[in-house]
Amino acid sequence: MKTAIVWFRNDLRFRDNHALTVASESEQLLCVFCFDPRSFSSREYGGKRSFRYEKTGHHRARFIRESVEDLRTSLREMGSELVVRHGTPESVVPTLAAEIDASAVYFHTYPTVEEIAVERAVADRASEATPGIEIESFPGHTLYHPDDLPVAVNEIEDTFTAFRKGVEGSNAAVRPTVEPPTLPPSPTFPSGGLETGTIPTLTDLGVDSSTPDERAVLDFEGGETAGLDRLERYVWERDRLREYKKTRNGLLGSDYSSKLSPWLNLGCLSPRTVYEAVKRYERERVENESTYWLFFELLWRDFFQFQFAKHGSKLFEQGGIRRRDIDWRDDREGGDEDAESALERWKRGGTGIPFVDANMRELNESGFMSNRGRQNVASFLANDLGIDWRRGAAYFETHLVDYDPASNYGNWAYIAGVGNDSRNRSFDIVWQAERYDPDAAYVKYWLPELDGIPPEQAHEPWNLSPAEQNRYGVVIGEDYPKPIVRPSEKTD
Numbered sequence: 082m083k084t085a086i087v088w089f090r091n092d093l094r095f096r097d098n099h100a101l102t103v104a105s106e107s108e109q110l111l112c113v114f115c116f117d118p119r120s121f122s123s124r125e126y127g128g129k130r131s132f133r134y135e136k137t138g139h140h141r142a143r144f145i146r147e148s149v150e151d152l153r154t155s156l157r158e159m160g161s162e163l164v165v166r167h168g169t170p171e172s173v174v175p176t177l178a179a180e181i182d183a184s185a186v187y188f189h190t191y192p193t194v195e196e197i198a199v200e201r202a203v204a205d206r207a208s209e210a211t212p213g214i215e216i217e218s219f220p221g222h223t224l225y226h227p228d229d230l231p232v233a234v235n236e237i238e239d240t241f242t243a244f245r246k247g248v249e250g251s252n253a254a255v256r257p258t259v260e261p262p263t264l265p266p267s268p269t270f271p272s273g274g275l276e277t278g279t280i281p282t283l284t285d286l287g288v289d290s291s292t293p294d295e296r297a298v299l300d301f302e303g304g305e306t307a308g309l310d311r312l313e314r315y316v317w318e319r320d321r322l323r324e325y326k327k328t329r330n331g332l333l334g335s336d337y338s339s340k341l342s343p344w345l346n347l348g349c350l351s352p353r354t355v356y357e358a359v360k361r362y363e364r365e366r367v368e369n370e371s372t373y374w375l376f377f378e379l380l381w382r383d384f385f386q387f388q389f390a391k392h393g394s395k396l397f398e399q400g401g402i403r404r405r406d407i408d409w410r411d412d413r414e415g416g417d418e419d420a421e422s423a424l425e426r427w428k429r430g431g432t433g434i435p436f437v438d439a440n441m442r443e444l445n446e447s448g449f450m451s452n453r454g455r456q457n458v459a460s461f462l463a464n465d466l467g468i469d470w471r472r473g474a475a476y477f478e479t480h481l482v483d484y485d486p487a488s489n490y491g492n493w494a495y496i497a498g499v500g501n502d503s504r505n506r507s508f509d510i511v512w513q514a515e516r517y518d519p520d521a522a523y524v525k526y527w528l529p530e531l532d533g534i535p536p537e538q539a540h541e542p543w544n545l546s547p548a549e550q551n552r553y554g555v556v557i558g559e560d561y562p563k564p565i566v567r568p569s570e571k572t573d
């Protein structure tokens with residue numbers, strides 16, 4: 082009797098799940114998800130001056146819980162079960178495997194160092210506990226299967242354009258999604274029943290809960306069901322894909338971009354599922370620059386995944402793959418109190434630069450920030466404040482509902498000039514604000530204290546005279562902070 086275990090990770094879906102499909106050929110199947118305590122605690126990040134940060138804040142913790150609940154419901158509807166444990170995978174999975182005398186453990190693999198270390202530990206301990214057990218992992222987080230790239234992953238180009246041209250100029254094809262499987266029954270334990278386990282609450286996980294902010298662009302509900310609904314709504318009901326390229330730099334509202342990233346990163350949706358929706362839309366409605374552009378952005382996502390597979394831990398290091406030695410202010414011997422206080426102001430959205438503060442408040446309150454916003458706040462922290470980019474990346478890691486190690490650290494390194502681009506990525510924040518928020522509607526949405534200021538002055542409130550401040554009902558330095566620094570005027 083072949084009994085397989087599927088260890089679910091960032092692949093919380095029933096559809097297009099290669100590990101689940103292979104495992105469903107066994108006679109018995111045990112599906113397992115572990116709430117790893119390490120993901121819900123603080124972590125030390127090294128450097129000349131190391132720092133600690135929380136791995137998962139409440140926005141993403143809630144999204145993960147909901148996704149696990151949804152997966153459990155789907156598996157139950159298919160006559161199966163999801164066993165949930167609060168413990169490290171390398172202790173939980175091998176123990177369960179030994180208990181039920183499993184013949185195989187299947188799971189998806191990820192390109193980043195912490196994830197790889199955990200999967201190695203699971204494989205080693207499962208093989209010790211159950212000699213002869215088959216361990217097989219599958220890539221399922223990217224649009225392209227790594228074996229289908231025109232070159233081996235460790236030879237891919239380090240710049241996006243070269244990578245993209247290489248892929249597009251080759252015969253590489255996106256593999257079709259796999260059909261949802263019929264699931265075999267769960268095994269019985271020697272003790273009799275199957276201890277399914279309860280899904281921990283946020284309090285159990287040690288994460289503060291909070292009520293969702295009504296101003297959020299979307300109520301990001303975790304799970305494959307909600308992810309498929311969002312895809313259906315954005316592509317088919319709202320019909321927004323046809324103008325994605327024009328709207329994707331937006332800042333307000335649910336539909337300027339797809340907002341699919343949280344579901345993609347937790348694996349509630351596979352990138353191939355999104356790709357197939359785009360292709361069907363092109364056949365049935367319209368094929369244009371915008372439909373291509375969503376594919377283009379998914380390629381960016383793949384690019385960072387494969388970069389981490391190629392460069393490993395280097396992309397998490399201060400000097401990045403360029404090994405650049407930048408004199409970050411917060412990393413100097415003896416510390417720099419001004420830098421620490423600037424970092425705290427950046428985090429809470431109190432820098433006095435409206436475009437930065439509005440975006441940071443959106444992140445804090447909702448767990449989301451637009452791509453345009455992310456580029457600007459990252460550039461401001463690293464390039465204007467001169468603060469180690471990893472402090473910002475770690476802050477994003479805690480708070481983003483769509484955090485993904487490769488997408489986050491890859492983009493941060495890129496903007497800080499230590500990653501996959503040798504150009505100066507410094508943004509002119511005021512120019513950006515005036516261009517992408519010309520009527521100041523976005524900054525006023527998140528910073529209501531600036532409501533009375535005319536749009537043409539709202540992005541630089543430090544220039545208001547005392548008489549103007551009086552007229553517009555805002556005192557700079559009291560109702561809204563004075564700028565921490567004047568943002569530099571560089572090209573974007």
Ligand SMILES: Cc1cc2nc3c(=O)[nH]c(=O)nc-3n(C[C@H](O)[C@H](O)[C@H](O)COP(=O)(O)OP(=O)(O)OC[C@H]3O[C@@H](n4cnc5c(N)ncnc54)[C@H](O)[C@@H]3O)c2cc1C
Nearest residue numbers: 338339340341342378382452455456459484485488489492
């Ligand atoms: C400093 C910084 C940090 C970031 N951190 C993350 C992160 O942790 N997780 C994350 O998914 N994205 C991250 N991004 C990329 C991008 O901002 C988000 O993917 C995007 O804003 C998500 O919104 P969307 O789904 O509506 O995107 P859309 O514009 O609809 O794009 C569709 C999909 O393409 C992918 N994508 C788009 N742009 C990028 C990009 N630059 N890099 C990688 N993938 C991309 C995403 O999967 C996205 O869902 C970061 C960007 C910056 C500048």
